Every structure is written in structure tokens, then in C-alpha cells.
Amino acid sequence: MRQIAQSWEKDGYTLRPVRASDAKAYCGAFCTDAEVARLTGGRTGFTREEVMAYFQRCLTADDRADFLILGPDGRILGESVINEIDWEARCGNFRIALFRADSCGKGVGSWAVRMTRDFAFEGLGLHRLELDVFSFNPRAIRAYEKAGFRREGVRREAVPDGEGYGDDILMAILEDEWRELRQAEKEQERA
Numbered sequence: 001m002r003q004i005a006q007s008w009e010k011d012g013y014t015l016r017p018v019r020a021s022d023a024k025a026y027c028g029a030f031c032t033d034a035e036v037a038r039l040t041g042g043r044t045g046f047t048r049e050e051v052m053a054y055f056q057r058c059l060t061a062d063d064r065a066d067f068l069i070l071g072p073d074g075r076i077l078g079e080s081v082i083n084e085i086d087w088e089a090r091c092g093n094f095r096i097a098l099f100r101a102d103s104c105g106k107g108v109g110s111w112a113v114r115m116t117r118d119f120a121f122e123g124l125g126l127h128r129l130e131l132d133v134f135s136f137n138p139r140a141i142r143a144y145e146k147a148g149f150r151r152e153g154v155r156r157e158a159v160p161d162g163e164g165y166g167d168d169i170l171m172a173i174l175e176d177e178w179r180e181l182r183q184a185e186k187e188q189e190r191a
Contacts, residue, residue, distance in 0.1 A: 004065060006123060008115045012072030015080060015112050020059055022068060022076070027051045029076035035101045039137040041159065042097065063087075065124065069098065069112050077103045080116040082124065091128035092120060096140075110143040117147050121178045130172035134159050141169070148173045148181040 007016035018026070030051045037044050058066045064083040071077050078098035085092040096112060098104050120129045131149065133140050136159075149171040157165035173181075 004067075004119075004123070006119060010111055013077075013108050013111070014070040015067050015115050016070070018055070018058055018066045018068055018079075023052065023055055025076055026055050026068070029099055033100050036097060036099060038161070039134065039140065040095070040097050041134065064092075065119065067112070067116060067119075069108060071103075077108065078112075080112040082116060082120050082126075082129070085124070085126070089128075090126050091130065092124070092126050094120070094129050094131040104139065109140075110146060113143050113147045117173065117178065118182065121175055121182075127175045128172055129178075130170065132168050132170050134161070135167035135169060136161050144171050148177055150177070 004017040007014060009015075027048055030046065034044055036042065058064065058081075061083075063085040064081060065085075066083075067080045068076050069078040069080060076099070078096065080094075080096045082092045082094055094113075094116065096109060096116070098109055103109075117129060120126045129149075130152075131144065133144060135141075135154075150173065151169055152172050153170040155168040155170075158168040159166045
């Protein structure tokens with residue numbers, strides 16, 4: 001991972017790069033509950049060894065930027081990640097996860113989406129940032145749309161959800177779209 005010095009704070013919450021010293025706390029926080037796993041396509045029941053191996057890869061990989069979302073008490077609530085970075089094409093994938101459903105609905109995820117989006121373009125110089133989201137996760141879809149991501153395609157009924165299937169929606173934001181949106185956001189902040 002590239003050395004990242006940038007971090008952000010809002011209302012007591014912090015978004016900052018992962019550090020080697022976070023390993024133990026990350027392992028303790030990374031217990032995705034069933035609802036979060038359903039909404040993000042993850043799974044539950046990771047072993048400590050699996051979590052630690054993943055965390056170590058995050059620290060050393062050069063095709064990603066990993067951030068932790070910390071609560072006012074300093075506890076790890078989740079992560080916000082730019083991964084699968086193609087430096088030549090200047091594009092990357094975005095994903096975010098709050099590890100427990102009780103952390104959702106407080107605006108923290110939406111804030112982390114915007115900060116990570118800005119870092120992708122300002123800090124990494126990307127041209128394109130993309131993601132996929134499931135149709136049965138309307139809260140995430142709204143957060144991504146508010147952050148300027150646009151729908152580009154749908155893999156219909158691609159994701160099992162209980163007794164049925166949901167769609168896998170591809171969304172992205174391009175550098176020029178981000179510049180225009182960021183300018184509008186700055187004007188709104190000044191007003």
C-alpha cells in the first residue's frame with residue numbers, strides 16, 4: 001500500500017488509513033453480522049487467521065488504499081477501500097462496509113463514501129472509480145448516487161437473496177463528473 005498520511009474527521013468520527021498497529025483491533029472488529037454480509041456480498045464466520053492474512057495483504061498491496069472508519073470512542077466501525085487499482089488505466093474499484101448493522105443509518109457511511117471518493121481523484125489521480133451494489137441495498141444506492149456515482153449496468157437477478165434473487169448494479173463516477181460535483185459541493189459549503 002502506498003503511504004497515505006491523509007485522514008478526515010467529522011462529528012467525532014474518523015476516517016484514516018490502516019496501520020500495522022491496527023491488526024489486533026481490526027481482527028476484533030471484523031465480525032460482519034449476517035445482515036451486513038447479505039447487503040455487501042460478504043460472509044460471516046471468518047477465522048482469526050483469515051482476517052489477519054487479509055489485513056496483512058492490505059498493508060502491503062500496491063493496488064489498493066484502505067481506510068478505517070472509527071467511532072467517537074476510537075472503536076473500528078468499518079472500512080472504506082479503493083482496490084483493484086489499475087495505475088495505467090487510472091481506474092479503481094470502491095467498496096465500503098460498516099461491520100455491524102447498528103452502525104448504519106447515522107450518515108457515517110455516506111460521509112466516508114464522499115471522503116474516499118475525493119481521495120481517489122485528488123490523492124490517487126484516478127480517472128474512474130467504480131463499484132457494484134445489490135438492488136436490495138437501497139440505503140447504499142442512495143449514498144452512492146448522492147456522491148455522484150451513476151448507474152452503468154445491471155446484472156439482472158445475479159445475487160441470491162433469501163428465496164429470490166437481486167440485481168447486481170454497476171455504478172461509476174468519472175474524473176470530470178467528480179470535478180463538477182466537487183465544485184458544486186464547495187459552493188454549497190460556502191453558502
